[in-house]
Amino acid sequence: MAKRSKLLMLPGALAVVFLFAGCASVPYTGRSQMIFYSESSDIELGAEAWKETLAKEKKSTDSTSIQALNRVGAHLAAAANRPDYQWEFVVLESTEPNAFALPGGKVAVYSALFTLVDNDAELATVVGHEVSHALARHGVERMSQNIFRNCGGILVEQLFGSQWNEVYNGGTDLIAMLPYSRTQEYEADHLGLILMARAGYDPAAALTFWEKFRKLSQTGTVLEFLSTHPDGDKRLEELKKQLPEAQKYYDEAPEKYGNGNRYR
Numbered sequence: 001m002a003k004r005s006k007l008l009m010l011p012g013a014l015a016v017v018f019l020f021a022g023c024a025s026v027p028y029t030g031r032s033q034m035i036f037y038s039e040s041s042d043i044e045l046g047a048e049a050w051k052e053t054l055a056k057e058k059k060s061t062d063s064t065s066i067q068a069l070n071r072v073g074a075h076l077a078a079a080a081n082r083p084d085y086q087w088e089f090v091v092l093e094s095t096e097p098n099a100f101a102l103p104g105g106k107v108a109v110y111s112a113l114f115t116l117v118d119n120d121a122e123l124a125t126v127v128g129h130e131v132s133h134a135l136a137r138h139g140v141e142r143m144s145q146n147i148f149r150n151c152g153g154i155l156v157e158q159l160f161g162s163q164w165n166e167v168y169n170g171g172t173d174l175i176a177m178l179p180y181s182r183t184q185e186y187e188a189d190h191l192g193l194i195l196m197a198r199a200g201y202d203p204a205a206a207l208t209f210w211e212k213f214r215k216l217s218q219t220g221t222v223l224e225f226l227s228t229h230p231d232g233d234k235r236l237e238e239l240k241k242q243l244p245e246a247q248k249y250y251d252e253a254p255e256k257y258g259n260g261n262r263y264r
């Protein structure tokens with residue numbers, strides 16, 4: 001009886017999910033996305049998670065790093081052209097050379113990352129990548145994939161029994177449950193390259209920066225940033241392919257996007 005009523009509820013539950021399924025698309029790349037959240041919930045969810053994160057982490061007091069991040073962050077936020085986002089850029093104290101973004105425009109860079117950055121353009125590479133995760137709504141896209149996967153799991157269990165469900169979940173775990181998907185990571189690199197170029201930073205700096213990271217990973221230093229991010233060789237290969245496109249934005253930047261300066 002219990003099983004039967006659950007089965008009867010299923011079409012309704014799936015219909016609700018599909019009713020709210022927004023068909024969004026990523027700026028610049030045009031990739032279609034399945035997102036069950038409104039644009040305003042990005043901002044609300046991000047702000048809430050940000051508050052919780054900041055309560056746990058220690059903010060850096062190093063004025064050089066803070067000023068560099070504010071400078072670079074402001075230019076990239078302007079290039080992202082989302083004035084509705086509540087952009088915020090914070091340096092957090094950590095020995096891990098890492099960075100992360102939350103939906104709606106919250107970006108944190110760990111203090112150790114600044115030791116690997118030689119100029120603003122290299123910092124713009126990392127911040128541009130993180131700004132792009134927020135701009136392309138990767139956080140809520142990932143959450144939507146999770147909901148979809150769970151609905152699919154219920155359906156498979158009802159139709160084929162729990163053993164099948166285990167098989168199904170084992171497979172989708174690998175595809176859908178990585179921190180960010182590979183697609184999202186390469187997309188954040190691609191968008192980040194365009195944003196930094198539009199903001200007036202030489203996109204070629206992305207290659208020098210990721211090359212340094214690749215070398216670090218070869219020395220056996222395990223970096224969290226790298227472990228959740230794409231393979232170094234493949235990433236550089238992709239960036240090299242995307243460089244000419246970004247170069248066009250860089251050449252147009254001073255006139256077209258109103259920033260008279262080139263930043264290094």
Ligand SMILES: [Zn+2]
Nearest residue numbers: 180185188229
């Ligand atoms: Zn990333």
